[in-house]
Amino acid sequence: MRDKFPGYFTPPIEAIKEEWNNSLFIFDTNILLNLYRLSPETAEEILSTLENMNGQVWLPYHVCEEFFKNRISTINEQYESYNSLVNHIDKYFTELKSKLESKRHPYLKNTGPILSKFEENCSEIKSQIRLEKERCVSPCDDWILNRIETIYSDKIGNQLDDQKLEIIHKNGQKRYDKKIPPGYMDNKKETNKFGDYIIWEEILEKADIVSKNIIFISDDDKEDWWLISKGKILSPRPELIKEFKNKSEKIFHMYNLENFLRYSNEIKHRNLKSKTLEEIRNNNNEIKKKRQYQIRKQELEILRNEYLKQQDIIKSIGPSENAKLYQEFIQNHQDEIKKYENLLPASSELFNNKLLSKRYELELMELRDRHNLVRSENYCNRQYFRLVA
Numbered sequence: 001m002r003d004k005f006p007g008y009f010t011p012p013i014e015a016i017k018e019e020w021n022n023s024l025f026i027f028d029t030n031i032l033l034n035l036y037r038l039s040p041e042t043a044e045e046i047l048s049t050l051e052n053m054n055g056q057v058w059l060p061y062h063v064c065e066e067f068f069k070n071r072i073s074t075i076n077e078q079y080e081s082y083n084s085l086v087n088h089i090d091k092y093f094t095e096l097k098s099k100l101e102s103k104r105h106p107y108l109k110n111t112g113p114i115l116s117k118f119e120e121n122c123s124e125i126k127s128q129i130r131l132e133k134e135r136c137v138s139p140c141d142d143w144i145l146n147r148i149e150t151i152y153s154d155k156i157g158n159q160l161d162d163q164k165l166e167i168i169h170k171n172g173q174k175r176y177d178k179k180i181p182p183g184y185m186d187n188k189k190e191t192n193k194f195g196d197y198i199i200w201e202e203i204l205e206k207a208d209i210v211s212k213n214i215i216f217i218s219d220d221d222k223e224d225w226w227l228i229s230k231g232k233i234l235s236p237r238p239e240l241i242k243e244f245k246n247k248s249e250k251i252f253h254m255y256n257l258e259n260f261l262r263y264s265n266e267i268k269h270r271n272l273k274s275k276t277l278e279e280i281r282n283n284n285n286e287i288k289k290k291r292q293y294q295i296r297k298q299e300l301e302i303l304r305n306e307y308l309k310q311q312d313i314i315k316s317i318g319p320s321e322n323a324k325l326y327q328e329f330i331q332n333h334q335d336e337i338k339k340y341e342n343l344l345p346a347s348s349e350l351f352n353n354k355l356l357s358k359r360y361e362l363e364l365m366e367l368r369d370r371h372n373l374v375r376s377e378n379y380c381n382r383q384y385f386r387l388v389a
Contacts, residue, residue, distance in 0.1 A: 007238025028218035029066040060202035061157040082133040207248040
């Protein structure tokens, strides 16, 4: 059974150790870029681990290409995060000063010392932030890039020609339509849509050439790479393990960076600091929140546009119940939609009483039919209910 369904069995620790010493380790783009998001100490530990792998590393060409395309913007993000902290401190101080000076506080006879102490503390914190900012890597003085270049100087795949890429794009679209991993979660992307699939094809080709097991390290936690149950990652997608074995007769396995370092620490007897794993975990959680925010932002943009398109129609209908409800929605909640904040929490009663009623749904369908709005049935409602839920 294990031979025919290898993707559904977790290898024992002994097999992992043996596999470790006879495998090629491939790191995803997000691992390399995350080096810039971590402290210098943690980045140093990761790079030292790579340097001590005795040449068991290799990078797909597309990983390098993605890395260089996003490297400078990732570095700039770190600078902006420090600037944002300083701006927030200035904002809080200004707000506190305004409140203390504009309102009477009977138990605070003299607010001057309070403001002076708070300003002094703020200045000290900002100075510390500026010192930490100076430790950030500069695009023109990049020790991380220098180390990566040394590690992978002759261990990078070749660029795929246009004909090969065209074939991959065609096959990729067929796979995405059938939700065959990896990469189909990027099907709606406008750029680099087939990036994950290109990397996968490079991995398959490399495994065939070197005839080695492959261990892929990625902090991409989407379902087109991992088998996920109730939000918990269980293993690489069984389809990937099976496809890899069918084409190379070798083993394919995956780790996120945290688990890779944990296993490396155990197998290679390295003295890995516990705070390193904690920082990596916190960094991944922060990235996940930002990605979820971006997804929500895109969904809300679609919803906002859908509702705003109704404004001209509403004006032409007259004072019907539907028109009033739409107009009330747009007038009262346009700011919340534009800012992509929580979807109308203050208006839950309105939507429970009216928007979710079957009567309103029928009226909405009739309204659209009357004005020849050719869209899928209850499109706007479905989008709205899905986001509210």
